[in-house]
Amino acid sequence: xxxxxxxxxxxxxxxxxxxxxxxxxxxxxxxxxxxxxxxxxxxxxxxxxxxxxxxxxxxxxxxxxxxxxxxxxxxxxxxxxxxxxxxxxxxxxxxxxxxxxxxxxxxxxxxxxxxxxxxxxxxxxxxxxx
Numbered sequence: 001x002x003x004x005x006x007x008x009x010x011x012x013x014x015x016x017x018x019x020x021x022x023x024x025x026x027x028x029x030x031x032x033x034x035x036x037x038x039x040x041x042x043x044x045x046x047x048x049x050x051x052x053x054x055x056x057x058x059x060x061x062x063x064x065x066x067x068x069x070x071x072x073x074x075x076x077x078x079x080x081x082x083x084x085x086x087x088x089x090x091x092x093x094x095x096x097x098x099x100x101x102x103x104x105x106x107x108x109x110x111x112x113x114x115x116x117x118x119x120x121x122x123x124x125x126x127x128x129x130x
Contacts, residue, residue, distance in 0.1 A: 002064075002124040005052050007087065009069070009079050009119050011041050025086075026078035042086050049090035058097050060128040063108040068115035068122070076112040083121050 012022045023029050030038060065084065067076040088100035097104045106128055 002126045003053070003056060005049060005087070005123045005125065007045060007048055007083060007121050007123070009067070009083065009121055011044070013037065013040075024074075024079065025082055026075065027081055028078060030082050042089065045083070045086035046090035046093050049087055049096075050094035053091075053094060053096050056096055058104075058125065058127050059130060060104055060106050061097060062106055062126045062128050064124040064126070065108065065110045066113065066122040066124070067110065068113045068118065068120050070114075070116045070119040072114055076110070079121065080110055087123060 009025055010022055011025050012020050014020050025041065033041075065080050067080055069076055069079070088105065091097045092100050
Protein backbone atom coordinates (compact mmCIF):
# COMPACT_ATOMS: atom_id res chain seq x y z
CA UNK A 1 0.00 0.00 0.00
CA UNK A 2 1.36 3.39 -1.04
CA UNK A 3 1.95 6.27 1.33
CA UNK A 4 1.20 9.75 -0.04
CA UNK A 5 3.17 12.87 0.86
CA UNK A 6 1.87 16.26 -0.31
CA UNK A 7 4.26 19.20 -0.54
CA UNK A 8 3.77 22.76 -1.80
CA UNK A 9 5.58 23.89 -4.93
CA UNK A 10 5.43 27.54 -3.84
CA UNK A 11 7.22 28.75 -0.73
CA UNK A 12 6.68 31.99 1.17
CA UNK A 13 9.75 33.55 2.71
CA UNK A 14 8.77 35.79 5.63
CA UNK A 15 10.54 38.92 6.75
CA UNK A 16 10.21 41.11 9.83
CA UNK A 17 10.66 44.48 8.17
CA UNK A 18 9.49 44.01 4.58
CA UNK A 19 6.81 42.30 2.55
CA UNK A 20 6.83 38.49 2.38
CA UNK A 21 8.10 36.91 -0.84
CA UNK A 22 6.49 33.85 -2.48
CA UNK A 23 8.37 31.92 -5.15
CA UNK A 24 8.15 28.70 -7.14
CA UNK A 25 10.58 26.09 -5.78
CA UNK A 26 12.45 25.02 -8.90
CA UNK A 27 15.85 25.13 -10.56
CA UNK A 28 15.46 28.74 -11.71
CA UNK A 29 15.01 29.85 -8.09
CA UNK A 30 17.56 27.40 -6.67
CA UNK A 31 20.49 28.40 -8.89
CA UNK A 32 20.08 32.09 -7.96
CA UNK A 33 19.11 31.84 -4.28
CA UNK A 34 21.46 32.54 -1.40
CA UNK A 35 22.60 29.38 0.41
CA UNK A 36 21.03 30.55 3.69
CA UNK A 37 17.64 30.75 1.97
CA UNK A 38 17.98 27.37 0.26
CA UNK A 39 19.03 25.81 3.57
CA UNK A 40 15.95 27.25 5.31
CA UNK A 41 13.61 26.02 2.56
CA UNK A 42 15.26 22.58 2.59
CA UNK A 43 14.90 22.37 6.37
CA UNK A 44 11.21 23.31 6.16
CA UNK A 45 10.61 20.62 3.51
CA UNK A 46 12.39 18.06 5.72
CA UNK A 47 10.02 18.99 8.56
CA UNK A 48 6.96 18.66 6.30
CA UNK A 49 8.11 15.19 5.21
CA UNK A 50 8.80 14.02 8.78
CA UNK A 51 5.45 15.34 10.01
CA UNK A 52 3.51 13.49 7.30
CA UNK A 53 5.47 10.23 7.62
CA UNK A 54 5.37 10.14 11.42
CA UNK A 55 7.55 7.11 12.19
CA UNK A 56 7.12 4.99 9.03
CA UNK A 57 10.21 3.21 7.76
CA UNK A 58 10.94 1.41 4.49
CA UNK A 59 13.63 -1.02 3.33
CA UNK A 60 13.33 -0.23 -0.41
CA UNK A 61 10.93 2.09 -2.20
CA UNK A 62 9.65 3.09 -5.61
CA UNK A 63 8.32 6.64 -6.02
CA UNK A 64 5.72 8.31 -8.18
CA UNK A 65 5.83 12.10 -8.44
CA UNK A 66 2.60 13.87 -9.40
CA UNK A 67 3.34 17.52 -10.09
CA UNK A 68 0.33 19.86 -10.21
CA UNK A 69 1.19 23.27 -11.69
CA UNK A 70 -0.95 26.38 -11.99
CA UNK A 71 0.12 27.33 -15.55
CA UNK A 72 0.54 25.18 -18.66
CA UNK A 73 3.91 26.66 -19.61
CA UNK A 74 5.50 25.77 -16.25
CA UNK A 75 8.52 23.47 -16.48
CA UNK A 76 7.44 20.68 -14.12
CA UNK A 77 10.80 18.92 -14.36
CA UNK A 78 12.57 21.92 -12.82
CA UNK A 79 10.16 21.80 -9.89
CA UNK A 80 10.44 18.05 -9.43
CA UNK A 81 14.24 18.06 -9.42
CA UNK A 82 14.61 20.47 -6.50
CA UNK A 83 11.74 19.15 -4.41
CA UNK A 84 12.87 15.57 -5.09
CA UNK A 85 16.28 16.39 -3.58
CA UNK A 86 14.72 18.03 -0.52
CA UNK A 87 12.24 15.14 -0.17
CA UNK A 88 14.80 12.33 -0.43
CA UNK A 89 17.16 14.05 2.01
CA UNK A 90 14.16 14.47 4.33
CA UNK A 91 13.38 10.74 4.13
CA UNK A 92 16.93 9.93 5.17
CA UNK A 93 17.04 12.60 7.89
CA UNK A 94 13.83 11.36 9.56
CA UNK A 95 14.95 7.72 9.35
CA UNK A 96 12.31 6.56 6.85
CA UNK A 97 15.02 5.07 4.61
CA UNK A 98 18.66 4.29 5.32
CA UNK A 99 20.04 6.11 2.26
CA UNK A 100 18.72 7.70 -0.94
CA UNK A 101 20.99 5.66 -3.22
CA UNK A 102 19.72 3.21 -5.83
CA UNK A 103 20.07 0.44 -3.25
CA UNK A 104 17.03 1.89 -1.43
CA UNK A 105 15.21 4.03 -4.02
CA UNK A 106 14.86 1.52 -6.85
CA UNK A 107 12.82 3.57 -9.32
CA UNK A 108 10.51 6.48 -9.94
CA UNK A 109 8.03 7.96 -12.40
CA UNK A 110 6.64 11.44 -12.97
CA UNK A 111 3.24 12.67 -14.02
CA UNK A 112 2.33 16.31 -14.68
CA UNK A 113 -1.07 17.98 -14.32
CA UNK A 114 -2.68 21.41 -14.40
CA UNK A 115 -4.42 22.57 -11.21
CA UNK A 116 -4.83 26.34 -11.09
CA UNK A 117 -6.45 26.29 -7.65
CA UNK A 118 -4.04 24.02 -5.77
CA UNK A 119 -0.51 23.70 -7.23
CA UNK A 120 1.48 21.05 -5.35
CA UNK A 121 3.52 17.88 -5.66
CA UNK A 122 2.17 14.55 -4.46
CA UNK A 123 4.69 11.81 -3.89
CA UNK A 124 3.53 8.22 -3.62
CA UNK A 125 5.92 5.97 -1.73
CA UNK A 126 5.48 2.32 -2.71
CA UNK A 127 7.36 -0.21 -0.56
CA UNK A 128 9.28 -2.77 -2.62
CA UNK A 129 9.40 -6.33 -1.39
CA UNK A 130 12.91 -7.68 -1.16
